[in-house]
Amino acid sequence: MLQAPERATREGSSIEEKIVTIKMKISSSALEPIAEKYMQAKRFVLQWLYEHKTTSLKEVHNALYELLREKFGLKSKLAQDCYRDAIATYKSWSENPKKKGRFPILRNVSLWLTPKLSYTIDFNTMTAKILGEEVKIIGYPHNLDQYKDYQVKEARLVKRGDDWYLNVTMKKKVQVEKQVKGLMAVDINMDFITLGNDKQVIEIPTRLDDAVHFKKLGEQLQKRYQRRWRENKRIFNRIRSFHIKARNVIQDFAKKVGKWVVEEAKRLGANYIVLEDLNKMISHVKGLKKDYRDRLYLMQYRRVQEWVEWEAKKHGLNVIYVKPAYSSTTCPKCGYELKGSGYRTFKCEKCGFEDHRDYVAVCNLYGWGSLSLSTAPYMRDVIPNR
Numbered sequence: 001m002l003q004a005p006e007r008a009t010r011e012g013s014s015i016e017e018k019i020v021t022i023k024m025k026i027s028s029s030a031l032e033p034i035a036e037k038y039m040q041a042k043r044f045v046l047q048w049l050y051e052h053k054t055t056s057l058k059e060v061h062n063a064l065y066e067l068l069r070e071k072f073g074l075k076s077k078l079a080q081d082c083y084r085d086a087i088a089t090y091k092s093w094s095e096n097p098k099k100k101g102r103f104p105i106l107r108n109v110s111l112w113l114t115p116k117l118s119y120t121i122d123f124n125t126m127t128a129k130i131l132g133e134e135v136k137i138i139g140y141p142h143n144l145d146q147y148k149d150y151q152v153k154e155a156r157l158v159k160r161g162d163d164w165y166l167n168v169t170m171k172k173k174v175q176v177e178k179q180v181k182g183l184m185a186v187d188i189n190m191d192f193i194t195l196g197n198d199k200q201v202i203e204i205p206t207r208l209d210d211a212v213h214f215k216k217l218g219e220q221l222q223k224r225y226q227r228r229w230r231e232n233k234r235i236f237n238r239i240r241s242f243h244i245k246a247r248n249v250i251q252d253f254a255k256k257v258g259k260w261v262v263e264e265a266k267r268l269g270a271n272y273i274v275l276e277d278l279n280k281m282i283s284h285v286k287g288l289k290k291d292y293r294d295r296l297y298l299m300q301y302r303r304v305q306e307w308v309e310w311e312a313k314k315h316g317l318n319v320i321y322v323k324p325a326y327s328s329t330t331c332p333k334c335g336y337e338l339k340g341s342g343y344r345t346f347k348c349e350k351c352g353f354e355d356h357r358d359y360v361a362v363c364n365l366y367g368w369g370s371l372s373l374s375t376a377p378y379m380r381d382v383i384p385n386r
């Protein structure tokens, strides 16, 4: 286990928590009866919470603990896991205004398990002991090794079809360097992901065209079969599979971008990644042409950024978001407005600067990044001459 006392924080760095959920497939035929009891008990607690309008742990414990043990045959720790689980489900239902009136129906088998007490894992033998039953871990992520020094936290035992899964939450405290050692800007576009600093720029073509291709195939089928495609199961499934393919292409790409960005940041010696704040980007979307709008939605900019953030955090790098204003139409040299001068190139009429659109965006994001960092109070001592 990693020992990282909070007080060991050096100036210019901070302790942050990395959390991952590892999904493992397990062999577990013996768990069926106890899981069934748990689900019955959870439904019972949910109904009780609904009738008594309370989520107080103490009240629930006093009223139901013994009952869960006697009536449903749950062992002491699992009885507690069960009412905690029910309270969490009840809270998220009652706090969601849209779902009011529709009481949660628990269709899927899903059990909350406390580490050590309700389950243990042995990564050396790839076995687990769940509620007293020995099970084999028969499927797990190929990169499991990198999480071996993480702390094992609560888990969820889940049944999907005839298969059983254990989704384990794991945590590790890491020291994140806050001093700026280097910046790298990332500009996300429909055609390219452009990244770099003031010295080097790298372009990665996106897979948006592939995604659009699949989406169009789906739409063509929908058009050809008019209203009948919903009724014909075979055609319905084909259409659906095209749309899923389109989505998967981009999601897969987004994941990879996260990895590439972190690789490049390390190569360039950057511990800060600068991204564009996209909050307002989709707001004017209604006035756009359908083709363009489709591409915009398909591209899932935010998803790409989330993967960059995720990978960055995993590797102890920082991510900052800066205002997108003018990032692609302002001259990075003199700040004058740029004019288009050819296919994807811009020119400054004032100072003569001319370059590729995406390169301009990266330069400006890079500049914004260093600007907003150098004005942050803790940065003034670190880089005095900015």
Ligand SMILES: [Zn+2]
Binding pocket: 331, 332, 333, 334, 335, 336, 348, 349, 350, 351, 352, 353
């Ligand atoms: Zn200029």
